[in-house]
Amino acid sequence: MTASDSFIPSPTVSAFHVGPLTIHFYALCIMAGIAVAIWLGSRRWAARGGHPGQVLDICLWAVPAGIIGGRIYHVITDPELYFVPGRNPWNAFAIWDGGLGIWGAIALGCVGAWIGCxxxxxxxxxxxxxxxxxxxxAQGLGRWGNWFNNELYGDPSTLPWKLQIHQMDYTTGSAVTDASGAxxxxxxxxxxxxxxxxxxxAVGLLILYVDRRFSLGAGSxxxxxxxxxxxxxFVFELMRSDYANLILGLRxxxxxxxxxxxxxxVAFVLLFRRERSVALSAAAHADGMPAPGPRPPATEQNELEGPH
Structure with a gap:
């Protein structure tokens, strides 16, 4: 196979069945991302003096809120996918077919985290x-759910790493086939x-390195x-060719x-010189709140892994 013939294949199935249950790979990728975020967040939280298990408790509020927020953002910004003649409005709830707006997920997820905190x-x-x-x-892992769904692609390409895209039937969870079955x-x-x-x-690794190296201020x-x-x-949105609503010619x-x-x-510039964030503030201690435990110094080892 020559370089011009090479490509990245896409799956021809987006789900599988276990008895009466349909398991969607999109959902599994999101769940895997959530598990990684909780695991790493728990260790970084412990390094800030937090109790073990608090991250999971807070995420029980933040994660459902984030999923709801992400879906609401997607439906609001692409209403014609669900609320025009010929479309089924109940599909607005079919989150397993893809369609989570990260902006809504982070916004409402922060509200859920605020409640949990x-x-x-x-x-x-x-x-x-x-x-x-x-x-x-977690976002990086979640993008592989889009791979299973054969979505989120850019312009047509002849590059050696071009992505093959199939016509998918999300009601069956598999690719549409031609007369020969292909x-x-x-x-x-x-x-x-x-x-x-x-x-x-790359961004996640950069954050881990910079935070260890410079002990970034609260919020930064x-x-x-x-x-x-x-x-x-911003760059990837300029590259994408799948359907999206436009404002002044841009998605x-x-x-x-x-x-x-x-x-x-702007927030990073304003905040990075502040004191490092801690799980429980000095003011909370003064009000009689129980201390979350000793706070170890921020080192390369415990910031990633937490106390042993």
């Missing part, structure tokens, strides 16, 4: 700083899902995540990425 009497800012790299790793191939495109996944990995770790992720997302998410990048960059 209030109930646990801990710092929301410290929680966001602790989970930031895990969240961006999966119908729509074409070969830029693998923007892969670019974004790799970018998320999360701001770095916001700025880093949206910088790449809605392109504008949103640009605006959120500016906000994240």
């Amino acid at each position: 209030r109930r646990a009497h801990v710092s929301l800012v410290a929680f966001l700083d602790a989970v930031a790299p895990g969240v961006v790793f 999966p119908v191939v729509l074409g070969y495109f830029q693998p923007t899902f892969l670019y974004e996944s790799l970018w998320c990995l 770790v999360f701001a770095l995540y916001v700025a880093g992720y949206t910088a790449g997302r 809605v998410n392109t504008w949103v990425a640009a605006l959120i990048f500016l906000a994240g960059a």
Whole structure:
């Protein structure tokens, strides 16, 4: 096979069945990302003086809120996919077919995290700083759900790493076949899902390194995540060719990425020289709240792994 003949294949199935249950790979990728975010966030939270298990408790509020927020954003920004003649409005609830807007997921997820932090009497800012790299790793894993769904691709391409895209039937969870039984191939495109996944990995590693190296101030770790992720997302949105609503010739998410990048960059500049965030503030201790435990110094070892 020559370089011109090479391509990245896409799956011809997006789900499998276990008895009466239909398991969607999109959902499994999201769940895997959530597990990674909780695992890494828990270790970083412990390094900030938090109790073991608090991250999971807070995520029980943040994750469902984030999923709801992500779906609401997707439906609001692409209503014609669900609410025009010929479309089934009940598909707005079919989250397993894809369609989660990260902006809505982060916004409502932060509301859920705020509720969880209030109930646990801990710092929301410290929680966001602790989970930031895990969240961006989770986003990178979640993009592989788009690979299974044969979605999130760029312009047609002849590059050696071009992505093969099939025509999918999401009611059956498999590719549409032609008269010979072969999966119908729509074409070969830029693998923007892969670019974004790799970018998320790079941003997460950058956050871990910079936070260890410079002991970033309260709130600036999360701001770095916001700025880093949206910088790449802006570029990837310009590359994408799948359907999207436009404003002044640009995709809605392109504008949103640009605006959120500016906000994240400004926040990072304003916050990175502050004191490092901790799970429970000195003011909370003064009010008689129980201390979460000794806070070890921020080192390369315990910031990633937490206390042993």
